[in-house]
């Protein structure tokens with residue numbers, strides 16, 4: 001268990017009557033890049049949101065870095081974690097959204113320093129230095145004082161990545177980070193993610209970018225209808241999918 | 255692509271086509287309506303200026319009299335304090351109304367229902383007569399527990415306190431709706447992103463949601479403040495000397511009702527005008543980050559116009575700029 005950064009054991013999630021996750025089991029090793037692929041509504045976003053406890057799971061077990069997500073186990077009984085503890089755990093996991101969700105009333109620099117200063121209590125000067133370094137890494141060193149509305153979609157998404165990295169997360173979750181971008185802007189964001197993967201970050205990436213999954217991914221998981229249909233080395237799965245559903249899905253996106 | 259650009263270049267070798275010179279369309283209707291407006295305006299101004307019963311001399315005499323200025327100060331105090339109470343209460347009630355706890359939510363809804371459902375004038379009178387309802391006020395453990403403090407209601411609920419309670423508590427109900435509309439206008443993705451960064455719910459509200467809600471909250475709050483300035487004149491019924499009651503006290507003695515009401519109106523107009531200007535700048539401040547560029551302030555616009563005028567006087571500089 002110490003090896004895996006994320007471990008899901010039969011994770012179930014319902015919204016009212018609708019069962020969205022029907023027993024997801026998978027392992028993400030430290031330093032691994034796992035890509036999640038699947039048709040719309042298959043529960044990919046929901047699963048990511050369960051990992052940082054934005055959603056509560058109904059059954060099964062979910063561990064991040066060996067610790068239960070959202071609960072504390074004492075003997076046989078589970079105790080819900082208090083809000084403060086949940087927040088502390090979330091702060092260790094970075095998340096990047098399809099629609100960026102930058103804070104529009106703050107400058108780029110403030111977006112990146114807000115959580116380190118406000119949540120982790122980093123000294124402001126240190127947070128600024130770190131933010132400048134991270135923004136330079138994604139090629140935005142001259143946009144520090146701009147507001148998000150003044151940036152292109154691709155630039156906004158790279159700020160969002162820097163914002164998540166500023167918390168020094170041990171795990172990064174990406175939910176279709178390039179789906180809302182014009183095709184010519186996708187490359188810059190994928191480059192930033194490749195760089196991150198090369199630096200050894202553990203990443204779970206929901207994406208329809210098959211090229212990224214093939215080159216940067218260590219594992220590819222195909223989900224449909226709330227279950228994992230198949231998983232394995234991206235090249236193998238993409239070249240010879242074993243299941244009919246995977247095959248028909250891939251024929252549509254490739 | 256480059257081919258078509260070349261042909262265009264060839265057709266207009268000067269680089270810039272001739273200015274459009276055309277005879278503009280005439281709008282006789284505009285002239286007629288303009289003339290009517292000027293005429294009606296002249297009639298009104300003439301009647302106001304020449305009617306001796308307006309008593310302009312008396313207006314001038316009382317406009318800056320110390321009793322009127324004291325009333326003005328009281329009106330401003332009432333407005334500021336009542337709005338402050340209203341805003342704090344409004345934020346609390348709005349957050350309560352969005353709470354998952356049905357009792358907390360219900361309490362907030364009940365408050366809003368009650369205070370919006372009764373006239374402020376009636377509420378003001380209630381507060382001023384509260385001593386008849388609760389002659390003795392005390393503070394301590396309820397249901398027979400020890401008392402920490404007590405006093406007579408008449409001593410505690412002075413006309414000033416009654417005015418503040420009446421205006422402020424009523425305003426809270428209206429502000430609650432305004433703040434709530436602001437909070438729900440903020441994209442849910444913002445809360446989600448803040449939580450994903452590990453922010454607590456309180457911190458998310460304070461640093462992320464409320465500042466963005468401000469854009470929606472500020473304009474109607476400005477209107478509420480202007481409205482409060484005028485509503486505070488109702489306090490005259492409980493004999494607290496704000497602007498209107500101060501004027502009434504004067505004309506009760508000298509019977510110059512009209513000039514004194516003109517004085518009062520002038521001061522209300524001056525204050526509402528100042529507040530409107532302030533509102534413009536506050537809205538501009540909270541518009542940050544939503545538009546690519548903020549609209550210019552009137553001062554900036556004036557400066558820019560002067561600069562353009564200035565440039566037009568010096569033709570070389572102007573043509574330089576155009577290129």
Ligand SMILES: Nc1ncnc2c1ncn2[C@@H]1O[C@H](COP(=O)(O)OP(=O)(O)OP(=O)(O)O)[C@@H](O)[C@H]1O
Pocket residue numbers: 015018020038039040041042043044045046047
């Ligand atoms: N908060 C919610 N309340 C009710 N139903 C929800 C909620 N969130 C998601 N769902 C439902 O759960 C199902 C799975 O949603 P999810 O967003 O996880 O799919 P997805 O695989 O990410 O799809 P997409 O590729 O379109 O993003 C959908 O049918 C969706 O309508």
Ligand SMILES: [Mg+2]
Pocket residue numbers: 044045046175176
């Ligand atoms: Mg999704």
